[in-house]
Structures are given as C-alpha cells and as structure tokens.
Amino acid sequence: MSLLPAETRPDNSGRGLSGGRGDDGLRNDGLQNNGPPVNPGLPEDFSSRIRRRGDRAPAPPFESWETKSERRSRHVLFLEDISVSFDGFKALSNLTFYLGEGELRCVIGPNGAGKTTMMDVVTGRTRPDSGEAWYGDGLNLLELDEVDISLAGIGRKFQKPSVFESLTVWRNLELALKAPKTVLRTLLARLDPGDRDCLEKTLELVRLTDQAGKPAGVLSHGQKQWLEIGMLLVQKPRILLLDEPVAGMTPAEIERTAELLLSLEGGHSLILVEHDMEFVRSVAKTVTVLHQGRVLAEGDMARVSSLPEVMEAYLGLEEE
Amino acid sequence: MSAARTAGAPAGTGRRERVFDLPTKVFCALLTLPAALLCAGSLGSPGGALHVQSHTMLVLGKCLCYATLALSIDLVWGRLGLLSLGHGAFFALGGYAFGMYLMRQIGARGVYAASDLPDFMIFIGWEKLPWHWQLSHSPALSLLLAVAAPAALGLAFGWSAFRSRVSGVYFSIISQALTYALMLAFYLNALGFGGNNGFTDFKSVLGRDIRSPGVVAALFAMSALTLLGSCLLCRALAVSRLGLAMSAARDNENRTRFIGYRVENVKLFVFTFSAAMAGLAGALYVPQAGIINPSLLAPVFSVEMVVCVALGGRGSLHGAAAGAVLVGLLKSWLTGAHPVVWPIVLGALFVLVSVFLPGGLAGLVRDLAARLSPGRGENAGADAGGGSGRGDGDNDADDDADDDAGGGNGDDGDGSEKRRKEFSAAAAAASGEAPA
C-alpha cells in the first residue's frame, strides 16, 4: 500500500503536461487560496487517503492489486464503481472509467445513458451514492466542491451553452481567465499584457474577435458554444469536459471545432460527449459507450460501433 | 476587415469600462454643482435673494441620505440579483449608533435636567449608561460604530443566508423578517434605545447648535460627499473583475462556481459593503431628521426604498440614487400637503414604472440619449441581429444548464430518432472500413 503515493502520479516526470502553461501553478494557487480539505503536497494527508481507500475494499490478491495501482498511476482521472441514483432510478450503476494523461476520449450513448451525470460526478455537482473518483496528484474528487475542482484544473462546458449573456464576449473570457479567484484578488485584478494576449489569441481561435464587444446573449447558438469552449481554454485546465460541444453548429463550424479539439490532444486530457457520430468519428481514437449507466463497450470507433450490443442500444431494442 | 482588426487592437468595446463614464460624469456634475450652490446659499445672509432656508437644506440633505441607501440597495439588487427588503435595518442601525452620540450631547439640557443620562433612561429608572453606550461620548467612534455595526449585522446575516444558499424570493423574505424582528426588539425599552419614541430633541453636535446654518450646511455637504463617494466606489466595484463576477453570479450562480469563483464569498463581501454604506447614510440622516425611532425598521420603509430603486432604474446605480431623491422630495411635499394620498401615489408610481418603464428613469434617459445620437443606436441594433442567422437549427430543447442532467429522457422522439439514424450510418461506414 505504501508504494502508492510514490507511483500514483507519473506527470512529475514532465510527460504529457503542456509545457510552459504553468498548470501546476494553477493547481497550487487555487488550493492555497481556497483552503480545500487537503493539500496534496503533504505526505500525511496523502497516505491517510490512500489508507482510507484501501480500508473500504478488502485487500485484493497481489497481482490484481498491482495492476490496479499501475492502472491508476497511468491515468489523470479515474472513476471506480460509481453509482448515482435519483429517487431510486439508477442514472449510473457501477461505472468505472479511466482517462489517460493527454488523452482525448469520446463518450457516446443514447439519451439518458448517464453521460451528463458522469460529468456531474467529476465536477462535484452530483455526489455519487458509492464509488470513488480520483484526480491528478491524488485528489479525492468526492471530497472537493465545484469551486475546488474547477481550480484544481478540471474545466467543463455544459450541454446547454451557458455563457453569461449580459456580459460581453470579452468579459466572459476575462472572467474565466486563469487567475487567483478569491474576492480581494478578483477585486484588484488587472489585465496584464500577457492576459490580454491570451484573450486575444483565444478570440481569434474561436473566431469571435469581431464579436468581442457584444453581449454574449446576441450570439448564435454555435457561437455561444465556441465562446464557452474559449472560456474553457482560458482557464487552462488539465482536463476538459465537453458536453455536446458541436450541437447547433454548421458543418463548417463543426469541422473547425474538430480541428481545435485535436490540437488540444496531448497537452490536455479531454472527455467529449457527443451525439454527432460524424464528428466523433473525425476526432475519436478511443470511444466509451455508456448505456443505462454502465460502460457497454470501450475501444476504437470502428470496433465499438460494430458490436451488436452497441447497435442494439442505439437502435432502441430496449429491454424494458 | 482583418487589416482593420490587426491595425487597431480589437474592438475597444470589449475593454473594461471606466469608472467615469458619461452618465457618471453627468451624475457627479448634477450632484456637486447644485450642492455647492445650496451650501453657499444657506450660509449667505438671511435677507439675500439667493438665501436657502435651513428647512430646505434639511429636507434635501435627508433625500441625499435616502439616495445613498437606495444606491446600497441597487448594488446588491441590480448587480448581484439579491432583492433585500430589509436594508432599512442597516440604515436605522447606523442612525441609532450616531443618535447615541447626539443623545449624549444633550447632557443636562434634557427635561430631567439633573443628570447627564438621556431622559428616557432616567424615566425607566436606570442609573448609569449600559455597556453599549460606552463609545457614545466620541463623535468619531460613534460614526465608526455607525458603519461597523451594520456591517457586522450584514456579515452575520449574509453569512448564514449565503452559506445555506438562500436566494431569490426566500432571501427577500428573510431580509424582511430581519428588519421586522429588529423593529420589535427596538420597541422594547429594556434594550436601551428609547423604545417607542427612539431618540429625539437633539441639541448640538460637536458642541454647536444642531440647527445653526453652519452645522446644517456641513451636514448637507457631508451627505452629498457621502453619496458621491459611495457612487464612485460602487462604480469602481461594478467595473472591476469582481463586478463581472457579480453579474455572472446574478445571471447564473452555478455556472460561476464552475469557473472557480466562490459565489457565496462574493455575495458576502458586496452585501457587507452595502450594509456599511447604508449605515453611514443612516448616521448622517438622523441629525438632519432630528429623530430616529423604530419606524425606520418597519418593512414598509425598506420596501419604499426598493420602489425608489425600481423607479430610478434597477442596476443603474446613479439612476437609483436619483430616483430616491425624486421620491424623497415628492414624499416630503405630499406628506405635508396631502398626507393621505402618499401611499396611493407611491403604489401607483411603482405599478406605472414597472409596466411602462421597465428600465426606470435611467433607462428612459438612455433611450432618449440613443435617439438623439441615432448612429450608435442603429449600429447596435444591426449588430444584435447579425449573428443570429446561422446554425441554430439543431435541438435547442435542453433544459437550463442548472438542470441539464434532468433533460435526458425528455427529449422528443424526433431528435433521438435522428441521432439513431446518424449513428447507424456512421456505424455502417465504420464497419465497412474495418476489414481494410
């Protein structure tokens, strides 16, 4: 057990993390300013968590324990045996999901499969009934709230575009910008040239430069989606969760979004939920199919989509 | 187009707003110039043509205090989306804190001339000052208390409300309950605030006659400066990044958390600041009104101030202040001339404004200004329409982001049917490729 802390996080070696972006700085800033329950830097905290993690499940046989810890150490995010139920209805049941550092993962599944609920669990909006969720350098996501999780480097784009409609495009981005976000620091915050540059580049990237001064409320649906992606980018998160990012976009816009997301792969880890199969095919290497709250299949798109049970789930031969 | 973009840095409209925008400049000018003239007039010789009577100064000074209170309400209502129906509590608390000093200044000139204690304490048989009157000998400390006590109350109240994520109409109700409970408490003689009658019959402030022209002008000037300072501070707050976070929290509180802001801390900070501002206004109000009693704690007073904000234009800050001055003047004229019609006029005003002037007076002024400089207005309209033609075809039927998780199965059959077809097409294509 005591081996775990040392090997849980591989990124100390510098692999995968976007160089020069200072993601570590972000994590530390956020954690210090907001006083989350734990500081991952302290070995005592860390080992106590690991022990607690071990306490819950009976010690597995040696081989499987090793593979499990190894598997954990290769991943930036893992969910194990997560169950969520709403009034008896199981939205997620024993979901297990691993996301690698720098990986772009598509999650697909029919309506109500639990994709959004999975994101809710990762971002602290929904507390699961059981299971574990760990992130990065041994942060227990189930002990943190939305704000801490966001500051720790998990950014999210919602299914329905949710930009701040009364603020201009520029100010939406400024607000999301990676910075200390305590009240006083926010009050005194100024845009330094570096920030300005970052915002301008992001505007350029999401093609909203000409809209910078307009209230976000007047943007088209597709533009709002892009603005939200832009807001996600300026947060410089380590993991990006994108819930249906291309809904409401024109084919040309979709193509551009695909390019954009592919360019992020490697530097960031992404979880992408999408119904547009054309789009998924164009970006996905690994696809996870959720159905009725569980993982139905996982693998490359061609293999997954040829599986009969996946076809069945999609074609609506529901068991109920 | 792209040349223009690269030449001048992108659209200046995207930049941070200035504290001194045009409406703020106009407001400052409309406040300071007349205020200076009035002060000069009131200090002039009583026979002079431009002489302003003390009575007028007192009425106007009170209106300026109402304006600061309205500003503090607008800061939390317009900018943060918290409708406080209990801001009168902070105003009154500030008033009582400074009123204690004014009571001590009466000294042995009261009805019971034998003692330095305030009359009402002698009346209920107290022999020495209670603990909470200990600071009341000093005007500076009293003024400090007039800011600190409301701020502390605002902090405690806000902390308990925001921590348990009370918002919307529930927040309005408990804020009203707060001022109501305080009113009941302040009616009690045993609390040491004069009960029913409150504090009155003030004689002097800083050793000078409280109704001498110099003191009246000074109080008026301080009220004007307080309003000016509060207004500029509110502007500075509104244009800071914290101001953006405030608007964001107002529009979508949950979303704001997901980009890393502790919304409850933002609310707590602004609410406490607003309570302190209201307290200072109350402290300046009491010497000019010459009385303070629990009627300021009655919910109806707080609601009246909210009506002022709505009339002036919610969220406009200066508009709210202007609305309070106008309503204050109207009230002081009507309650003198036709006291019975005042509540009716106030109610009618509120209804008319909410139906015909949703933006309040500030909105009206803005529309007029836009009409006078047509170029800008037209462009804004055209821009607003420009982006909406594209890519809006897909399903827009999801719920709000706050409950998008709930929208899963509720989707119409159409969308999922389409998605299934898309999927099987993609699947067919994929499996076609697989062997190769």
Ligand SMILES: Nc1ncnc2c1ncn2[C@@H]1O[C@H](COP(=O)(O)OP(=O)(O)OP(=O)(O)O)[C@@H](O)[C@H]1O
């Ligand atoms: N807060 C909630 N209360 C009750 N039921 C919920 C709640 N959130 C989600 N559900 C249910 O859980 C199931 C999974 O929902 P979820 O939103 O995760 O699906 P999804 O895979 O994102 O679907 P879609 O593709 O339509 O977005 C659905 O049946 C939904 O009705």
Ligand SMILES: [Mg+2]
């Ligand atoms: Mg969903």
